[in-house]
Amino acid sequence: MIRGVLLDLAGVVYVGDHVLPGAIDAVARLHAASLPLRFVTNTTTKTKQTLLARLTRLGLEITGEELFTPGQAARGWLTEHHATPELLVHPDLKEEFAGLADHKRRAVVVGDAGEAFTYDNLNRAFRALIDGADLLALAKNRTFKGSDGKLSLDAGAFVAALEYASGKEAIVLGKPSPDFFGSALASMGCAPDDAVMVGDDAEADVAGSLNAGFASALLVRTGKYRDGDETRFTPHPTATVADLPAAVQWIVARLS
Template structure:
């Protein structure tokens, strides 16, 4: 089995879709890169918004398709940006991949960034077998613009090897259900905030959650119209998403 991962170092008006009935919200899942921060710069007001959300009666979990950083590295980055985050609050595509490897008792050949390898400590190596992709994101936002994510390279490997990769990160339904599994709530009791219409919002809504799309990070004009159903909410930034949750969903 090969685990494949590659990343190259890409108004106040809110549009709200009509929702049927009022949900009892128990958890908020939050994307990291592009939503809370872009590389080493925080989204303006994101720290204060997160603090306000923590004071509400909801659980918070950070979910990310990272392929380059271990959870420890992510925590260190976020703490440098004044986000008060603990490692146990983070669920990554690497976490989902390790869970799959352990569940199926596989011995992977790990093709990962060195900074991500520590999340696979204790997993042994054996050449061969199926291809597992951490995720297939098309692009992401860096400080200097949009950059390709692993998706195009996974597609190339699939074509060359004449096989289909097993994808474990967003937008897979199992990723969201695993992220919620230790919070004691169902997808219908949770909302996802992210900058990727397909992977964050579309994936979450397909899993039964509400999805809030923010116009930061990789967001491009019109992204909200590219998924069905439409996002529950599209707004300018994470602080606006939090304000909506505190006013309308609790």
């Protein structure tokens, strides 16, 4: 029985500044079917509030409790573990970490820093790690689809470089972290084996959710999808469909 749906955003609902065809109506169809719905994104270049405002401009009205971001998860981790961040993130995300108390414990927080991924900044992070700081990866994605429509290098390669140099393993806070998926599911009272994930990333979205115990995970052929992704990572998708409207059709057809 399907009792809850998680949707990725970039590449599934929108690409760049454009909503994908049929995506808004597809989300409305899930709401009309009275299915609890959460949006789980690995976007790390915007604060949660900025992302909510952007979604509103695109025509997608969602509340803060429906949206789960790695920045939000990182702030929670830092608070829970009484740690102060050493940030290697996009300048627009730094606001997410404002107002945290200063503690002796330190944690290097790595997100999609873009042009801030300079040698000096990476070396500063490395030195903090070998001095005892924890390593937090907001996400460890390999690629993302840029505004030019081509795949671009994501933060995962830089996280891997810091892991290699420091000998530390990163704590991944976004997808495919089971805790990240679990927080979204818990907020709507849904067990993993009653949940469906829809995403364009065969590794983080699909294999990640299935490894976290989800009943089903659908891969859409939009966003960063490339031919062959459905067999590139294991577990394989429950189904590979054209886009979000097709994914919603798959889900709705299995409600009765």
